[in-house]
Amino acid sequence: MTEYKRCPSCLEQVLSTNFLLHSLYCERNIVQCELCDQRIDINEKEEHMILHQKKPCFYCHLNYEQHLLQTHQKNCSNKPLLCVYCDLMINQQEMAQHQAKCGSRTEQCTICKKHIQKKEFDIHISICQQPSPPSPKREKLKQKLCESSDDLSVQEIKPNPQQKRPQKKQIKNCAQNQKKEQKDQKQQFQKGFLDDDEDEELQKVLQQSLNQK
Structure with a gap:
């Protein structure tokens, strides 16, 4: 079993097998930092002490050691941050109060023309851009219009029975007129022929034949 010291x-x-050599080296070369009590190699002491040198924070101008300065500046209360509502740079410690007031301001939606609070504007835009579903009343009206157009098309194609009667009557009257005209023409021809004939008996026979027709 491996043993450690x-x-x-x-x-x-x-x-344990290396402890003697290791301890001899440390006794001669390892020293303790006076500022942080860290055990450091005497050959690295100068580099280590640089880390303890203080520099001012870029935002609050307070002095911090270099190994702490980077962490401090990330969370410094005076660090300016960009407001998501007005694009102004506001100190981190004042940002919460600023955004509460700034986010309550309204901005007009270019789609529905309503005034919406800035803190809800992004959500409103995402919903407002979506096409709204048709209302039941609009769908019902559209259905009625379609049914009415179908009925009109049927009425246009389907012949009106009332229009047939005057057409048949007109055709019948036309045929009767033509037949009468032909008969009159025939009578005039026969009459003219009989007027030139001197045979009275022949005229009587032709007249009887004409009356029978």
Whole structure:
């Protein structure tokens, strides 16, 4: 089973087989930082002390050690942030109050022309852009219009029985007139022929034949 021992100089766990050499090295080279109590190699002490040098924060101008400065600046209360409603740069500590007021302002929707609060504007636009489903009243009216157009088309194609009667009567009268005209023409021809004939008996026979027709 592998055994470990803790080095009194660097406070690390070291294999028992290497402990003697390791401890001898640490006794001569490992020192403790006066500022952070960290055990460091004496050859790296200068580099380590640079980290303890303080620099001012770019936003609040307070001094922080370099190894803490980057973390501080990410969360500094004076760090300016962009407001999502008005595109202004507002300090992080004032952003919540600013957005509560700024988001309550209204802006007119270009689609429905209603005035919507800015904090709800994106949601409203996504809904307003979608086509609204047709209302039941509109669908019912559309159905009635379609049915009415179908009835009209049927009426246009289907012949009106009342229009047939005057057409048949007109054709019948026309045929009777033509027949009468032919008969009159025949009578005039026969009359003219009989007027020239001197045979009275022949005239009587032709007259009787004409009357029978």
